[in-house]
Amino acid sequence: xxYDYLVKSLQSQLASWQAEVKEETIGEVSQVGDGIAKxxxxxxxxxxxxxxxxxADKSKIYGLALNLEEHSIGVVIxxxxxxxxxxxxxxxxxxxxxxxxxxxxLGRVVNPLGExxxxxxxxxxxxxxxxxxxxxxxxxxxxxxxxLQTGIKVIDSIIPIGKGQxxxxxxxxxxxxxxxxxxxxxxxxxKDVLCIYVAIGQKESKIAKIVAKLEEHxxxxxxxxxxxxxxxxxxxxxxxPYAGCAxxxxxxxxxxxxxxxxxxxxxxxxxxxxxxxxxRRPPGREAxxxxxxxxxxxxxxxxxxxxxxxxxGSLTALPIIxxxxxxxxxxxxxxxxxxxxxxxxxxxxLFYKGIRPALNAGLSVSRVGSAAQxxxxxxxxxxxKLDLAQFRELEAFAQFGSDLDEATKKQIEMGxxxxxxxxxxxxxxxxxxxxxxxxxxxxxxxxxxxxxxKLAEFEEKLFNKMTGEGKDVLKEIGQTGDFSxxxxxxxxxxxxxxxxxxxx
Amino acid sequence: MNxxxxxxxxxxxxxxxxxxxxxxxxxxxxxxxxxxxxxxKLMSLLPEILNELERIYFEDKNIAAVxxxxxxxxxxxxLAEIIRLVQNKSGKSARLRQCQDxxxxxGTIVRYEDKLLDLSIKNQLTSLKKQLxxx
Numbered sequence: 001x002x003y004d005y006l007v008k009s010l011q012s013q014l015a016s017w018q019a020e021v022k023e024e025t026i027g028e029v030s031q032v033g034d035g036i037a038k039x040x041x042x043x044x045x046x047x048x049x050x051x052x053x054x055x056a057d058k059s060k061i062y063g064l065a066l067n068l069e070e071h072s073i074g075v076v077i078x079x080x081x082x083x084x085x086x087x088x089x090x091x092x093x094x095x096x097x098x099x100x101x102x103x104x105x106l107g108r109v110v111n112p113l114g115e116x117x118x119x120x121x122x123x124x125x126x127x128x129x130x131x132x133x134x135x136x137x138x139x140x141x142x143x144x145x146x147x148l149q150t151g152i153k154v155i156d157s158i159i160p161i162g163k164g165q166x167x168x169x170x171x172x173x174x175x176x177x178x179x180x181x182x183x184x185x186x187x188x189x190x191k192d193v194l195c196i197y198v199a200i201g202q203k204e205s206k207i208a209k210i211v212a213k214l215e216e217h218x219x220x221x222x223x224x225x226x227x228x229x230x231x232x233x234x235x236x237x238x239x240x241p242y243a244g245c246a247x248x249x250x251x252x253x254x255x256x257x258x259x260x261x262x263x264x265x266x267x268x269x270x271x272x273x274x275x276x277x278x279x280r281r282p283p284g285r286e287a288x289x290x291x292x293x294x295x296x297x298x299x300x301x302x303x304x305x306x307x308x309x310x311x312x313g314s315l316t317a318l319p320i321i322x323x324x325x326x327x328x329x330x331x332x333x334x335x336x337x338x339x340x341x342x343x344x345x346x347x348x349x350l351f352y353k354g355i356r357p358a359l360n361a362g363l364s365v366s367r368v369g370s371a372a373q374x375x376x377x378x379x380x381x382x383x384x385k386l387d388l389a390q391f392r393e394l395e396a397f398a399q400f401g402s403d404l405d406e407a408t409k410k411q412i413e414m415g416x417x418x419x420x421x422x423x424x425x426x427x428x429x430x431x432x433x434x435x436x437x438x439x440x441x442x443x444x445x446x447x448x449x450x451x452x453x454k455l456a457e458f459e460e461k462l463f464n465k466m467t468g469e470g471k472d473v474l475k476e477i478g479q480t481g482d483f484s485x486x487x488x489x490x491x492x493x494x495x496x497x498x499x500x501x502x503x504x
Numbered sequence: 505m506n507x508x509x510x511x512x513x514x515x516x517x518x519x520x521x522x523x524x525x526x527x528x529x530x531x532x533x534x535x536x537x538x539x540x541x542x543x544x545k546l547m548s549l550l551p552e553i554l555n556e557l558e559r560i561y562f563e564d565k566n567i568a569a570v571x572x573x574x575x576x577x578x579x580x581x582x583l584a585e586i587i588r589l590v591q592n593k594s595g596k597s598a599r600l601r602q603c604q605d606x607x608x609x610x611g612t613i614v615r616y617e618d619k620l621l622d623l624s625i626k627n628q629l630t631s632l633k634k635q636l637x638x639x
Contacts, residue, residue: 023620024620025620026615
């Protein structure tokens with residue numbers, strides 16, 4: 001680079017530079033602590049506006065104006081509030097909080113402000129979406145009708161989830177809530193569904209493990225992880241789900257399908273409670289503020305299936321709630337249950353009985369129902385639900401074994417087989433056509449002769465055989481969503497052949 | 505009651521009592537106020553009470569307190585210019601207070617109410633630096 005060139009470019013830069021004089025509105029910190037600052041001055045500030053604090057060491061810290069009072073403003077601070085002092089200057093930005101959105105975020109781990117946490121460099125994004133946005137209205141939506149395949153047999157068959165639905169995953173700690181969500185993400189590979197995993201107040205070690213697993217299964221390339229760690233301020237936890245939702249809405253507006261997981265909203269409510277109490281808002285039940293219902297309803301209402309005129313994109317939300325000792329009647333669980341379109345209820349007892357996913361089929365529902373199922377699955381799963389329900393009623397009698405009549409015994413046997421078939425390992429999502437095949441086998445009573453202990457082995461062999469011999473059946477189910485009589489016959493033959501080969 | 509509320513209440517009380525009072529009466533009010541502070545052991549709040557008192561007075565009389573920060577002392581003509589500027593912008597009469605700050609290099613900073621007009625060379629150099637660093 002020559003000396004002349006340097007001078008020239010500098011000259012052109014200087015020529016384009018203009019001393020800009022702007023009148024700024026500034027305020028002063030009058031009180032600061034616990035991530036909250038009281039600021040005086042700043043007339044005309046908007047609610048939920050971003051404010052810029054200038055710390056004593058000239059670094060910039062951002063905050064969010066939440067309480068607008070007569071003589072002061074209550075601001076929650078993102079980041080290191082310890083650096084702030086009384087008397088520090090605060091500037092308006094005249095912007096509502098925004099996050100970067102777009103393709104650049106896929107495969108990344110970011111904090112709720114869109115800043116990278118994975119050491120892969122800056123997020124190159126040109127577009128921004130406001131964090132808080134009003135959910136699409138009636139005109140902009142259409143009913144939920146396409147299935148979102150989770151790859152988990154028990155969910156896809158009994159409590160199907162549709163694109164644009166909000167399905168709650170609820171259960172005690174250590175019942176496999178996150179595992180279920182991660183499996184659902186892994187299963188979206190090659191299905192043109194983008195995933196956003198929002199971790200709220202989670203242990204960073206757990207997130208590191210999840211990211212590694214997603215990478216291992218090739219799922220990270222279509223996934224964004226939004227992380228507000230346990231050690232970070234409550235403010236970041238508070239905006240994390242809204243930021244994740246904004247990132248998802250961008251893709252929805254582009255006509256694509258998005259799966260959003262909020263892990264978990266109980267910690268989100270706790271973070272919001274902390275902020276509210278520090279802002280001196282009056283506490284209500286369980287010390288949560290009065291608007292904690294609205295906090296979650298406005299978030300989950302943003303899940304939608306857009307009308308065809310708007311591109312037909314969708315945003316499916318899977319919020320997670322952690323209960324204490326199975327108590328789903330606490331404040332936050334009841335709120336979120338009433339907001340969502342159904343819940344998947346996981347139980348500790350079932351988990352330790354070895355039924356994994358530990359899903360309680362009685363308490364779990366999906367209000368969208370079979371509208372979100374392919375025809376082939378509808379055919380086989382209708383009877384499955386009935387069998388499971390009858391089994392639950394009779395289960396208590398199972399111990400009387402020999403005293404029972406033939407019909408009851410048969411029901412119980414059937415129930416046991418169905419329960420066994422619905423078990424599934426972690427990180428092993430199963431494609432819909434294969435699910436149809438195994439459920440078909442058990443529902444038709446073809447497996448009555450096979451010992452329960454051998455069912456897992458049988459399932460594996462069946463999947464192998466179906467992908468080989470029954471390739472065209474799987475293809476038909478995959479493409480048309482249904483199976484013809486001819487395919488049904490073939491499927492049945494494959495199953496019976498396999499039983500003959502050593503499962504009697 | 506916290507400290508800030510106490511300061512506000514005391515300042516408002518003093519202003520209310522001293523308003524429209526003449527020489528002798530005014531002295532009595534101030535004396536009594538001093539005795540009250542002494543009796544209640546509130547003397548340490550005095551500087552802040554005076555600040556608050558000034559704020560109340562300016563608000564009542566519709567005056568904008570203007571702080572002018574510059575490197576060297578400004579001459580009367582320049583000050584008159586600033587007063588005109590603030591009066592036009594805020595619609596209030598202005599009361600100036602001058603400060604000096606060597607770090608500014610040149611130019612002035614004008615502050616009134618919660619507004620800030622940064623006309624200093626230092627600020628312009630910072631913004632130039634920002635622009636050059638962006639490329």
